[in-house]
Amino acid sequence: MPLPPTCGPADHVHDLVGIGFGPSNLALAIALREHDAADGIDAVFFERQPAFGWHRGMLIEGTTMQVSFLKDLVTMRNPASEFSFLHYLKARGRLADFINHKTMFPSRAEFHDYLEWAAARFTDQVEYGAEVVAVRPVPGDGPVEAVEVVVRRGGGSGELVTHRARNLVIAAGLEPVLPPGVTAGERVWHSHELLHRAGGLREPKRLLVVGAGQSAAEVTEYLHRTFPSAEVCAIFTKYGYTPADDSSFANRIFDPEAVDHFYAAPEDVKRMLLDYHHSTNYSVVDLDLIDELYRRAYQEKVTGARRLRILNVSRIAELDAGPAAVRATVEFLPTGERTTLEADALVYATGYRVGDPAALLGEVGEHCLRLPGGALSVGRDYRVATTDDLRCGIYLQGATEHTHGITSTLLSNTAIRVGEIVESIAAAKAAAPPSPYALSPLR
Secondary structure (H helix, E strand, O other): OOOOOEOOOOOOOEOEEEEOOOHHHHHHHHHHHHOOOOOOOOEEEEEOOOOOOOOHHHOOOOOEOOOOOOOOOOOOOOOOOOOOHHHHHHHHOOHHHHHHHOOOOOEHHHHHHHHHHHHHHHOOOEEEOEEEEEEEEOOOOOOEOOEEEEEEEOOOOOOEEEEEEOEEEEOOOEEEOOOOOOOOOOOEEEHHHHHHHHOOOOOOOEEEEEOOOHHHHHHHHHHHHHOOOOEEEEEOOOOOOOEOOOOOOHHHHHOHHHHHHHHHOOHHHHHHHHHHOHHHOOOOEOHHHHHHHHHHHHHHHHHOOOOEEEEOOEEEEEEEEOOOOEEEEEEEOOOOEEEEEEEOEEEEOOOEEEOOOHHHHHHHHHHEOEOOOOOEOEOOOOEEOEOOOEOOEEEEOOOOHHHHOHHHHOHHHHHHHHHHHHHHHHHHHHHOOOOOOOOOOOO
8 A cells, every 4th residue: 555645855764753742752852852962863743632732621620730840841850951840930920929839739730731831842843633543664675774654634534644763752641441331422421521521511410420539539529519509429339539648658669760670670579569559549539639528428418418429339230321311220239239320421530541552553563572461571761672673763651560660651750761761762873873774765
């Protein structure tokens, strides 16, 4: 099949193509700009969203970040960077105000504004509304030195163009997860759509929320506060929300040094560490939010006007989502008792998953090596191990929890991680002799 046209000279090869332009690849773009030896690295990024955005559907008023502002895009790598959160505050005229606020945790909306502020300085390197749909080896004699990246511009029926690259950095983000058999629709949403969908509700009488993690608790609090005439039912299989372990010693699992420890550890130790520290990040809730929801539920018991219902140790056994309402059969697990609830909407706050990066790589993915359990083999520098037939670099931001630990998809080590990736790419570029193989022009 003939390839779509290229965007530039047929023989031009970028040093790096970044797939996705969320916080991870934004931090990478900054690290490239700041790296002393990276002036000659030619990098472009493609983002399928029409503009920069990071969890826009969950920018709930009053919610705060769960990591310190010092774990921004740059500070852990370069405290003097002009792309730091503190530089952002100075540029926005709020530095003194933020200091007087006496907090390490800015609002989620403010941190999103910081990310947009930083992203706006890379408009010459990123193309929005551009989805990478295929990756193919560049034809030529000998080992594969570069790949062809096929990009669709402007949506499903948009123009296809091809770029070439010696390195790929995949940071495609997370995919929302719904329970098996559940399909999203007008009355059934995943939590990442909350703010986009909730505005369309008109005087709802009952709303259901499934999940026991931070997002579920935030959705429950938001709906209860926003719709004062509606009953809000939180449904989960636990007895109660589990508080996040954000204590100082536990948080050392997010330190840069912990990545070194985890990477070098035996497989049984890796599994042990993930199990031990699951409560620092997964299916847990900030204690202040737990206390606030309990306070509301208790106060409603006092007044007799109960709107917040905690349906714990329960699950949805049957679901019928019609055009006008949702009918959910809720089973109380200890006794098997079932209750049918009719609601205006059902929100599943059931988390996200990391996709398999190799699925996007096609034939290139066949050259990627895997560990005995089937996961990709990834070097300490986040480069995927490949056969000798593939010499171009494939780097991952995300999908490396099995090799690098719990920080794989989190902000905590983003600044350090992108610095390591830049060092790896720059070192390989400096060490590589001129290729003896000519790259065939695009067909």
